[in-house]
Amino acid sequence: MATGILVLVEHQDGRPKKTAFELLSKATELDVGPVMAAVIGGTGLDLTAELASYGATKVFYATGDSLDLPQAGPWARALEAVVKAADPRTVVAASSVIAKDIMPVVAARFKAGMASECTELAADGDRLTARRPVYAGKAIVDVAIPEGIQFFTTRPNSFAVGTPDASRTAEVVKVEGELCDGDGRAKVVEVIKAETATVDLTEADRIVAAGRAIGSADNFKVIQDVAAPIGASIGASRAAVDAGYAPHDWQVGQTGKTVNPTLYIAFGISGAIQHVAGMRSSKVIVAVNKDPDAPIFQIADYGIVGDLFQAAPMMAEEFKKVVG
Amino acid sequence: MDILVCIKNVPDTSAEEIEIADDGTDIVRDDLVYTVNEWDNYAVEEAIRIRDRVGGSVSVVTVGSEEDEEALRREIAMGADAGFLLSDPAFEGSDGAGIASILEAFVRKHPVDLVLTGAQADDEAGQVGGMLAARLHLPFASLVNRIDIREDRLTVEREVDGGNVEVVDIALPCVLSIQTGINEPRYVGIRGIRKAAAVHIPVLGAAELEIDPAEVGRRGARVLLESLFVPAQGEGAVMLEGSLGQQVAQLAAALKTQGVIR
Numbered sequence: 001m002a003t004g005i006l007v008l009v010e011h012q013d014g015r016p017k018k019t020a021f022e023l024l025s026k027a028t029e030l031d032v033g034p035v036m037a038a039v040i041g042g043t044g045l046d047l048t049a050e051l052a053s054y055g056a057t058k059v060f061y062a063t064g065d066s067l068d069l070p071q072a073g074p075w076a077r078a079l080e081a082v083v084k085a086a087d088p089r090t091v092v093a094a095s096s097v098i099a100k101d102i103m104p105v106v107a108a109r110f111k112a113g114m115a116s117e118c119t120e121l122a123a124d125g126d127r128l129t130a131r132r133p134v135y136a137g138k139a140i141v142d143v144a145i146p147e148g149i150q151f152f153t154t155r156p157n158s159f160a161v162g163t164p165d166a167s168r169t170a171e172v173v174k175v176e177g178e179l180c181d182g183d184g185r186a187k188v189v190e191v192i193k194a195e196t197a198t199v200d201l202t203e204a205d206r207i208v209a210a211g212r213a214i215g216s217a218d219n220f221k222v223i224q225d226v227a228a229p230i231g232a233s234i235g236a237s238r239a240a241v242d243a244g245y246a247p248h249d250w251q252v253g254q255t256g257k258t259v260n261p262t263l264y265i266a267f268g269i270s271g272a273i274q275h276v277a278g279m280r281s282s283k284v285i286v287a288v289n290k291d292p293d294a295p296i297f298q299i300a301d302y303g304i305v306g307d308l309f310q311a312a313p314m315m316a317e318e319f320k321k322v323v324g
Numbered sequence: 325m326d327i328l329v330c331i332k333n334v335p336d337t338s339a340e341e342i343e344i345a346d347d348g349t350d351i352v353r354d355d356l357v358y359t360v361n362e363w364d365n366y367a368v369e370e371a372i373r374i375r376d377r378v379g380g381s382v383s384v385v386t387v388g389s390e391e392d393e394e395a396l397r398r399e400i401a402m403g404a405d406a407g408f409l410l411s412d413p414a415f416e417g418s419d420g421a422g423i424a425s426i427l428e429a430f431v432r433k434h435p436v437d438l439v440l441t442g443a444q445a446d447d448e449a450g451q452v453g454g455m456l457a458a459r460l461h462l463p464f465a466s467l468v469n470r471i472d473i474r475e476d477r478l479t480v481e482r483e484v485d486g487g488n489v490e491v492v493d494i495a496l497p498c499v500l501s502i503q504t505g506i507n508e509p510r511y512v513g514i515r516g517i518r519k520a521a522a523v524h525i526p527v528l529g530a531a532e533l534e535i536d537p538a539e540v541g542r543r544g545a546r547v548l549l550e551s552l553f554v555p556a557q558g559e560g561a562v563m564l565e566g567s568l569g570q571q572v573a574q575l576a577a578a579l580k581t582q583g584v585i586r
Contacts, residue, residue: 073463097485108459136338144548189492248483298558298560
């Protein structure tokens with residue numbers, strides 16, 4: 001009888017990503033059977049104590065040469081093997097790039113249902129309900145997957161990280177089996193690193209973004225000055241990206257990244273649905289705009305009517321003072 | 325190279341407020357204008373460019389009803405060679421897995437070298453491409469923003485975490501989901517629209533596709549809707565007052581107190 005929740009643990013530089021702790025904490029809180037963790041790749045990696053402290057009672061490791069880089073084919077096979085070994089009712093992963101690759105593939109192999117980009121999970125007995133935005137966030141659905149395995153991806157920062165308890169332990173299971181596709185039909189040949197290493201916007205806890213009003217790529221310097229003291233990542237509206245002021249991977253919005261930070265500061269962004277769809281679930285939204293009627297003020301928590309080139313340097317100074 | 329692009333006709337909700345229908349299972353669609361899902365236009369554009377470079381054909385396919393034929397014609401006007409409408413009362417209410425299995429049945433009858441989908445559509449799930457690839461036992465790459473062709477393989481680039489770019493070598497046939505920004509979709513001219521109006525679009529149902537009606541549609545759906553609602557409107561921003569300097573100082577203090585900056 002399939003029971004419990006299996007969390008796909010993503011790791012970077014030998015450490016679990018924060019999303020792993022969020023998901024383990026949520027899975028523990030839901031209390032619908034054993035909480036299990038799947039660690040794929042990272043030969044020799046031992047995350048058991050840390051994952052156990054956040055609630056995992058079983059940690060499954062799938063390792064192999066083809067698994068060290070997150071790549072779709074081998075990782076999907078590995079997750080499939082772990083799901084077979086763990087026999088969970090629920091498989092959950094953060095909606096990261098690798099999860100977008102492998103969760104639909106693995107769900108289809110089990111002929112299972114999947115709900116993507118969820119922002120909340122709730123338990124009613126052992127039945128889970130997932131909440132997710134649709135139509136650019138203009139509507140919300142609650143869905144359930146009553147039969148078979150249920151696959152969910154959830155947005156980073158959706159769940160609070162619980163308090164770790166170092167006294168908890170977990171059983172270790174090594175998963176063997178045919179872990180890679182083996183046919184070489186798809187393989188990652190290279191990862192070209194971004195010029196500046198930043199926290200990915202989708203996982204960022206704080207974001208400072210600017211719209212077309214920024215006027216040039218160089219002017220993003222004023223946005224970076226606001227972001228630096230509070231450790232924020234930089235975002236941009238589609239209009240700013242289309243104008244060539246910012247790279248595509250900075251784009252927040254429906255056709256860019258969906259972000260879910262604690263703090264989102266929008267400079268000179270009017271609040272078109274295209275943009276709002278990608279950031280409306282941010283916990284605290286600050287809007288700075290010259291136009292007092294800009295729609296962004298309707299969804300913001302704090303509004304400042306003013307010119308971004310005056311407000312931004314002041315904010316940079318003020319943040320330095322307050323945080324320093 | 326024969327390329328199939330899976331497209332979806334979606335309500336344009338950018339300008340409109342959304343209302344929920346009385347029975348609570350769907351949005352009110354009567355007044356909404358439909359348009360091709362934005363990501364799909366990028367996929368069709370990419371397919372056309374590949375065909376124009378190396379030869380072959382571009383077909384577009386959608387699962388839907390009569391009204392969705394317009395979407396296929398729009399993409400034919402863009403430059404696709406053929407369109408197929410997969411339509412059957414039994415398909416209604418399909419979840420992502422159901423749509424993937426209908427498309428799988430079509431691809432098995434009309435094999436191609438390359439299948440493209442948009443990275444996501446109006447339901448923001450982004451799962452049909454991966455599910456279709458798994459069902460067809462084909463390799464899959466998501467969020468592709470560059471495609472280079474090398475005989476029977478492709479080199480594709482994907483934007484991955486932190487702005488890094490992943491380069492994937494992938495064999496044909498395969499399934500790719502396409503990210504916006506891969507190209508600039510062409511403008512559809514009036515002449516193209518006129519020409520496309522005359523193209524015959526075959527309609528295929530469950531019988532033609534040899535699909536078991538119990539496996540798709542509402543009956544076959546694994547994901548069930550429990551409720552659908554419009555999120556409560558916020559009260560709007562607290563507009564800070566005083567000089568700009570005072571406003572900024574108040575803001576910094578408030579954020580510090582709330583613990584969102586530290």
